[in-house]
Amino acid sequence: MTEAIRFDANGLVPVVIQDATTNEVLTLAYMNAASYQLTCETGEVWLWSRSRQSLWHKGATSGHTQRVVDMRLDCDSDALVVRVEPRGPACHTGATSCFFQSILPGSATMDQTDKAPPIPAAQVSEGSPSIAPPEVKLVPHSALELGILLDELYALIRERQAKRPEGAYTTYLFTAGLDKILKKVGEEAAETIIAAKNEPRMELAAEMADLLYHLLVLMVARDVTPHDVAEILRSRAGKRRPLPTE
Template structure:
């Protein structure tokens, strides 16, 4: 991870704000501050290090709690006076035990649905690991792969019918059913959303290469 610290603009206390974001979901986990040493440590270990303004000392995220953050990407803003760290978190980001430090909503026009897909994946995983008697997801896992494949096939056909009917509401409903059952299948065969992102990204790069050839 190559990065020229000298290009950054620190404040009068030698600090720069750093936004930490979940690389997978895009969720903002915390806002912290870094000095030159914290950035150097982060680059060296590929885990987040910050400078505590209240304790006036350097600290390694997860050193005592075990909730470390593996850094995937480090970026600076256009003015070079703020950082964005995209990470893979191993546990909650907040000292309260919450996943994000931004868990208290002051006001909103509508509930956010940005992370719903990842939340659904987590719920499916929980149903597999901890079955609930009246849960439909638990029922699918109990019945096994043949039942799940049958449902994927049925929902695929329903999507086709919805598209032929040219009914947006119907096709939206049916695609949602197909995605849900596909996610259950993915959990059963141990395919993660990240695996899909990696594969699609590889295809995207390959397509770009072909266009530039």
């Protein structure tokens, strides 16, 4: 079906995301061929982030994913409407729709029935860097970028678990079972400790990457999501923890 879509010179097509029940417009975003294919395969909205230049599983971090009900191509074949069942707010601010501000002369600046609640800077997860609070400086290699990459890797690992492609290392781990996965997590944790004591910074980073990958495999194996972990971390934010007794 991708051959029917007229992608622009950058390989993108604008996408209007609409609530299938209320018909409210939720978001305007973009897809490329890969995100369109993932949307068709998974039944959930995948997009292309122009600011991050990466695939974006809508709601993967917040848990507010969007189940696709219908997709429609316009008469010029260069724009899509994706009708969805949203599992929570569409906007990173917490508003139901990204279009909550009225700029019609003489009107209120914001529709008070859907006023976006203020959110701490640390909780901005899916929005474009251009609309992040001013105090947030999103730079390459930030914690936000790492979170996005881990989300994408988590989604890929889930796909490997389901499809078990031949020859893939992830397939090998799932086929070997939980004990093998746990053994690898232990080995990578030990190698990270050794690297922290003895190796240069980027060697340590490589060991940390291996450990994070195997932790994600364990998460998929035990049906723990990044959202689950994020909720625990968020609940602990700012809380004093008891000092160790030893």
